Amino acid sequence: MPEPSPSFERRGRLLRRGAAFLVLLAVAGYLAVQYVTGGTGAPGCAVVSGRGDGARYEFTPEQAVNAATIAAVGTGRGLPERAVTIALATALQESGLRNIRHGDRDSLGLFQQRPSQGWGTEKEILDPIYSSGIFYEHLVKVRGYTELPLTVAAQRVQRSGFPEAYAKHEPDATLLAAALTGRSAATLTCEGRPGGTRVAGPDAVRAALARDFGRLESTAAELGAARATPTPSVIESGGNTVLLPVTADKGSDGGRGVRERGWQLAHWAVANASDLHIQRVSYAGREWTAGNTDSQWRASAAPGGSGAGSGLDSVRIVTTH
Structure with a gap:
């Protein structure tokens, strides 16, 4: 069997080095995207249970800002912690606590509210203060909402096609609400x-x-x-x-x-x-x-x-x- 020529070996080495370089670029790009979007390696925040039961929720600074705004608007309206919990669970389901400019049909923002359904203008809905406030306005019209299961209260506001989806966010929303209304002391931290x-x-x-x-x-x-x-x-x-x-x-x-x-x-x-x-x-x-x-x-x-x-x-x- 003939030996490979020196030029063939050089091409092989160059191809291997090029492939390794592309892999490194891909990894670097992935890490950069994760950092910016709040994935692995991003500067993070965490909230823990004030009961010492080990419950913990980790989230990004972007989510932290939006969660704090939702809580501030709720308490500013004189609403109880339960209202804030419902609002946070809803935003976790609808947008992942991100003020996004897209969604199903014309849905927008933290709560995926639709201009075509009378929730406000596109500009208003993309304002976290407005979108939080209009969510609470609808929530307080739900009779006995503080006593209802969270998923029921949220669904009566949102009219979602996935009415049971809110329930899975209740534990995390409960931790966030306890911290961001101040009931649970020294439980929220960020890098x-x-x-x-x-x-x-x-x-x-x-x-x-x-x-x-x-x-x-x-x-x-x-x-x-x-x-x-x-x-x-x-x-x-x-x-x-x-x-x-x-x-x-x-x-x-x-x-x-x-x-x-x-x-x-x-x-x-x-x-x-x-x-x-x-x-x-x-x-x-x-x-x-x-x-x-x-x-x-x-x-x-x-x-x-x-x-x-x-x-x-x-x-x-x-x-x-």
Whole structure:
């Protein structure tokens, strides 16, 4: 059998190297897509059960921002945690908690609402504040919705072709709602790796708070009027720090205490950390810092556990710049 020629061997080596290079490119491309879209290797968030039963849900920063918005709109309307759970489970099923511009027929947004069915204009539906609000408007018209099985309550709003699909998201939605309404303390964390497109800094934090919670009160003198509303106030904003006072939310169903309100704001800040380049959040003697390998809430670094953000009366948010 004749020996292969040197030129044939060279071509073979070049082909093998080319194939290996293409494989490397494919792997690199896959990892890049996964990073951007929230797959394996993406900067992540997690919420755990406050009961210590090991329940856990992992999700992306994009999903965290949308979940925090849905919860803020719900509590801002004075609705109970059950309403927020139903809304989150619905958005998990309909869009995976992503504000998508496509769907079945003309369905759009977090809840896959259809302009042709009277849910609003395309622009309105793609606004998470509007789409969350219009979902809650329909939900509260469902008689006894807090007592109904989640899938039944969601289906009476959505009229989906897959009415049983919402039920499988209830465990994850329950964990998210407990954290994002503030009932479950220090249970939501994110890596906080900067990745958003918004301009970072205290002004961006203030704008995002206004987006989710409504009009901001800008001075301490206005706090008297703010106490009866769910709108957070900024009493200090300087350098790279925003300080939010925490008062009981009297407008919600049955009222929520100071501690729950504080943890809602603290978890909201962590959920928005990547987008707004938030470096540190402090509340109730606990502190979350971006970039920790385990992303845990730890005892506050303030000496003796004192200082703004270490008690129940304020949440301190520190941005990277």
